Amino acid sequence: MRVKVLSSCSLLCLQHLGQAFLPCDSKGLRNNFGKKGKRGSGVKERGDGGLCFSCQVIVMVKVLLDFGFLLLCCASQVSLFATLWTVAHQAPLSMGFSKQEYLNELPFPPPGDLPHLGIEPTSLVLTPAQIKSICQAILDSGKQYAMKKRKPFPLMYSYYGTEYLGAAHGLSSILQMLLSYHEHLKPSDQELVWQSVDFLMEQEQNCNWPPELGEAIERENELVHWCHGAPGIAYLFAKAYLVSKKPQYLDTCIRCGELTWQKGLLKKGPGICHGVAGSAYVFLLLYRLTGNSKYIYRAQRFAEFLFTEEFKAGSRVLESIYSLYEGFSGTVCFLIDLLQPNQAEFPLFSVFV
DSSP, X not given: OHHHHHHHHHHHHHHTTTOOOOOOOGGGOOOOTTSTTOOOOOOXXXXXXXXXXXXXXXXXXXXXXXXXXXXXXXXXXXXXXXGHHHHHTTSOSSTTSOHHHHHTTOOOOOGGGSOOOSOOOOSSSOOHHHHHHHHHHHHHHHHHHHHHTTOSSSOOOOBTTBOBOSTTTSHHHHHHHHHHTGGGSOHHHHHHHHHHHHHHHHTOBTTBOOXXXXXXXXXXXXXXXXXXXXHHHHHHHHHHHHHHOOHHHHHXXXXXXXXXXXXXXXXXXXXXXXXXXXXHHHHHHHHHHHOOTHHHHHHHHHHHHTTSHHHHHHSOOOSOTTOTTTSHHHHHHHHHHHHSXXXXXXXXXXXXX
């Protein structure tokens, strides 16, 4: 399995070797990466000359393949999907380990690690009734918590006592999953979801969102990550736009992209959770939403930054090098998606299906 995955990706890179990408210029990359209190990229909009971008991507992928850092987490979890229905009703509401995670087909523990519900899965695919049941459990949990805490909006959740807003542990990814299965919700429940989406949009602070509800963003501690902040919350508003076609959701998503362009070069590594690749995925999302090629260019420039000495010297040392979210596996997913931007999707966090 591993050899086939590695070989397939190598062939994919070679097939795209001669394709035309915008030219890149490492001298054109200018940012605030190393300056205290700033995460801004300040990357120039233009570059010229230098190695063609497809070659740079292939070099990067080759280096990662040589060390075996390729989708190991994903490949090792394929056999576990049969426990989807059993697990879904037992999980807390967070992308770290959650009901909406299973609706989005993320990995989960084997059945021996969890209580048995007396329901045997008959298929690797959830039935409409099972999907509806999981969505109802998510809705009931959010309604009960919002009423208990007397929230001025209909759905809210907490994760270990914290009312997170971001994609990894918070409200935005829960609402995104509910919108992904909106046809399974009653009209009255659909309205509650949309009210909560609009409430979250109102929590925007200078194109960003704090990690938890009620916090004020302090510039020196601002988080611009997929897990916390605009780069992750953008996916909710992308889904809201695709479902409703209302322009305010696309406008919000575009603002998320602009903030990411200014502040998305991160010191925490190359990964997709709180790293450079996770930031750059927003540009591929916006390209698919708008068709504007400037977003491919921006994604290319963020990828180019991974090659720089500045990034190598200033980036945090990885603890989980095989990890999909924190390690190189997610980074390789981004680089491969950069070669086929019309099909790009943040790993296991689908918006366009």
